Amino acid sequence: MSSTPDTAQAFAKHAASIARRAGVVLLEAREDAKAQGVSGRALGALGDARAQEAIASWLADEAPGDAVLSEEAKDTAARLDAERVWIIDPLDGTREYSEGRDDWAVHVAVWEAGELIAGAVAIPGEDLVLDSASITPPSAAAPEQWRMAVSRSRPPALVEHLRDSLDLAVVPMGSAGVKVSSVIRGQADAYVHAGGQYEWDSAAPVAVARAAGLHTSRIDGTPLTYNRRDPYLPDLVVCRPELASPLLAAIAQAPSFGDHQ
Structure with a gap:
């Protein structure tokens, strides 16, 4: 049986609490590591391990009996x-975290009875947590030019096609959670990814985006589904609802992506 709205709200608040606490752990770990001269990949690995250890401990105490899928x-x-x-x-955005940037995130989502029922994305560098219980839709005012959040380091080839086809302005930024959050916050209007991801890369941001009334799907327009046997979920579209049809049509016309599964 699906959760009631009240239960979903409670899980969203719990997810937000865990994401916020993990963010504090990560910020403190980075400061300690810097003081000890730890940097680069070693710093990223340290952050991954510290956050995982903390979240696993909290869930064991606060959600005993629930299963966990973690990167x-x-x-x-x-x-x-x-x-x-x-x-x-x-830790979504290990590279950004290890470089001392702020555009990385913590993802916590809750799946039940075949659906995402709650999610939270923390962006600790901004002291910000977005959750599916309290999020509001971005402004209805459309910009003069649609903006697409893209990877600052490795944007997929599809981005160039969409930029040219739809005259999109591209806005480079860090992790997947930060990019989806930029659409939720009205800083961008779309995020399209086709370069390979897993369920943990998108579950929490998608839960929050759906609560904000945004369009979420695979790049072929089919639904994003979670807690599957194989957690590989390589592509997604998150955008303002009015941009979904032109985006999906442009994706379908892209030579290398129209038949992408």
Whole structure:
């Protein structure tokens, strides 16, 4: 049976609490590591480990019996039969984190009865947490030119096609959660990814985006589904509803992406 709205709100607030606390752990770990001369990949690995350890401990105490799917933990088939699954990315944007930037995130989502029922995205560098219980839609006012959030380091080839086809302004930024959050916050109007991701990369941002009334789908327009046996979920579209049809049409016309599965 699906959760009631009140239950979903409670899980969203719980997810937000965990994401915020993990952000504090990550910021403190980075400061300590810098003082000890730790940097680069070692710093990223340290952050991943510290956040995973903290979140796993909190969930064991606060959500006993629930299954967990996390980027930084061994996956088990037991989650496929679980009533509820927490889908976690303890540190989304390890590269940005290790470089001392602010555009990285913590993802905490809750799946139940076949659906995402709650999610939270923390952007600790901005002391910000977005959650599916309290999020509001972005402004209805359309910009003079639609803006698309893209990777600052490795934008997929599809981005160039969409930029030219729809005359989009591209806005480079860090992690996937930050890019989806930019659409939720009205800083961008779309985020399209086709370069390979897993469920933990998008579950929490998608839960918040849906609560904000945004369009979310695969790049072929089919629904994003979670807690599948194979957590590989390589592509997604998150955008303002009025931009969904032209975006999906342009994607379908892209030579290398129209048949993407």
